[in-house]
Amino acid sequence: MRRTGLGLLLCLVIGGQVPAYAGAQACDPQAGYGLALEGAEPAYEVAALRADLAEFRAVVARTHPAPGLLFDQPALQRVAADIEAELHDGMTLRQAWLAMARLNPHFRDAHTGLRHPVAGYEADLAEGATGFPVEVFIDRAGGLRASATPGPGTALPPYARIVSINGHDVPTLLATLMPRMRGETVSVQRLVLAFNFPGYLWTVLGPQRAYCVGIEHEGRTRHLLFAGAAGEGPGSEAGRDAPPFGFSMPAEGVALLRVGSFHPGLKEAFATFLAESFAAIEANGAATLLLDIRDNPGGAHDTSDQLVAYLVDKPVPSASALLARITSGNREIAPQAETGSIVRVPFPEPIAPRPAGAAFKGEVYVLLSQDTYSQAIVFAATLRDAGIARLAGETTGGNANQTGQITLVPLPRTGLQALAPLYVIYRPNGDATMAGLRPDIAIPHDPLAPDRMVASLLELLGKRPNKGAE
Template identity: 35%
Template sequence: MIKLFAPLISLILLVFALFPAACASSADVETNKTVWSRVELESDLDAWLDWTRSTHPAFEQSVDVDAFERQIKQVRAGLHDGMETSEAWYLFARLNPLLNDAHMGLELPAIDSDLDSWDVEIENGRAYVQLAGADEKRQEIVAVDGLSVPEMIARTLPVVRGESDALRQRILELRFRELVMLNLDGGSPLEVRIQSADGTERVVSEIKPVAAASEATPFSLSFLNSTAIMRIDTFEKDIDAEFASFVEESFARIASEKATRLVVDLRDNGGGAHEVSDRLLNYLTSERYTPISAVRARVTEANRGQIPGAEPGDVVAMPYAQWVEPESRLDHRFGGDVIILIGPATYSQAIVFSTTVQDYQIGLIAGAETVGKANQTAQVQHFDLPNTGFQVRAPLYVLTRSSGEETGTGVLPDIPISNVEDRTIAQILETVDQWAAENGQPDSALQR
């Protein structure tokens, strides 16, 4: 049931974190192999589907229903007695691509919280890690307990949640140890075969990455002539204090260097919290803004008290403004041309940030269309399946960007740049300058 509420209501969203900085962890994989019957697995499948449909506020509009139902039939047909962790997970995961949203679907089973993650980079279907040691050189993880890692990646990448290969690959990089343990049916690896660039192989019992690799700063500032380039790879809430210092120091330096143009590189930014990205916007505009103009929300026991007349299960559609007032007086607020650089991997809160900049004409968007939709989902919920313990996720909210435009596309750049993810900043600036010469300078194009 969908209900329309007037915007004057005291709204629900002020009491929720619309853009969670991190996801709740999945149920731990059992250390001993677990075997399930067809009846148990079918019960879990039904529980997943029922929970998702009763949680997502616009499920039928978010997926190709016919294709999804056909895939469900194929998954059911593949269920049988005696299925173990890995086989059952890969069968269930065939539904992930049809959901087409990293905020929705089946999670990789989590590992024990006492186990360290493996910091890897995946390139061309192969996993690389920089190991701690005398040489600290990058090594390829070739196999784990005799299982080929490239085959593991090739098998898993198509069925990980997410809208694109780039996003799914990033999830695998962050959850690589979980991927390995899934393929070992929850067991810890005993032998990890690694290979150096010269082809030399050795076997280790544990991957211990260089500490600095996991602590690399996710943002940086550089200059190219009169252009300042700010690379920001995350808006995660746990780096808020560090980000606040970085932003303050960066704009002081931008002012001292007398930069006339600022490029904010969000090509690898997977999102985070709006409180963090607001720190950056504070230096780009003095005018108030709202990142969203409307919301469609599923009513739950937690929020029903703030929506008069609504019952759990209802879907509430309403105008909603989440106004942010930048500081009226701020040292070093930037007044030059602003370019926001986006690409296929730009996601979640980085998308919301980009649409806000675009809708309020704070700057120009350059790059390639995001794979994630311009109107994002939010407030991700998690649910453990009763038998396997697999964890699934779904959002409670669908947001409408501040312009009110409701399309199924990603963020469309003002300045299209092909293969933007592979281009250097110098190449990108050359394209931007070309565009400016043909269309007028960014300020005149925006008519700020």
């Protein structure tokens, strides 16, 4: 999608008004904010689109190890037929994705489906478009909000309600995008949309030079102008800029570790954080440890295993078995199996304790929410099934038995990326139920007041919060 940036921005700044928030200008939501890039978007013939639709389904069918276990097969057949009938000559990349991605929720697995058009989005960013600059989440009522840390330069308060973007009603935008999201449940689909919101927004609005964002606060709607962010936007799949870790002592003898990601790129930062945190735990004589992974979307086991290693004095399994699709790249797990076959094999590698240093011997609690996902669920199940920790909070939106080893396959005509896992990872206790990971102690989570769950758990444990603590 190579187009020269000659964009026109018509922004009408409303003069004479005090900006709603420091550093943000007021703007007219009906002004033009689209970026007109020279040259037409590439368009595709219907035969090419139908061929890619068929290949998308074929990639998933020959990769996923448990389609019969997870997929809504009747819905997939019905929706695929509807999509094929609606495809037509002249569709752009964004239009093709919006059509084909209607299959995504019927795979009932956030690790399976059609990824947003990353190459097209990044090409427009390279030509002068900007990504949506506000890190967001979707609240329990289905509304779009700025996160607790909306992003540098946005000047927004935490949890600000976003009601419009460049004159487009946010509920309408979400109604367009949500039926195209991957995930086992609505809560996971909301997580996927929020995590990659800049790219998904681009599929609907196209390239933008700036964003006039409608913010509802104290009964008023203010429209604020943001120049956007070049390159990867907040919440991108590359991970956040600042390591999402935190240490605190919310009560006498209680340590709280907030772990917001197990992204592989954070492995070294996480190792440093753990060393410093457990030194502080020892120095303060903490006998109770709270591990907060309520907003952790997952990552890699190499990262999360580092934390498990502080809690064990002998190797523990992180899974009981793998259900695996055999490929040329993983034949070593079942050397006698044919390529393309599906086999169940024992999980090969337990998590070892640290080479030096005693394991933490106190009580451990893991805080969960609907938004805990992927490797974070595997981590929590590992500690629960090994008898190391109790789980507190909410049942996860994702399954306790997660899929893993995600493969990306570009479709030959459009370049859209199909993704599917090679493994189902069965939790250590062997329970094969495909449902969320349930807590031992049920406590509701309010994303707008995250400290409440911590306070509730401390009360149940008979711990008096420190003055000024969470």
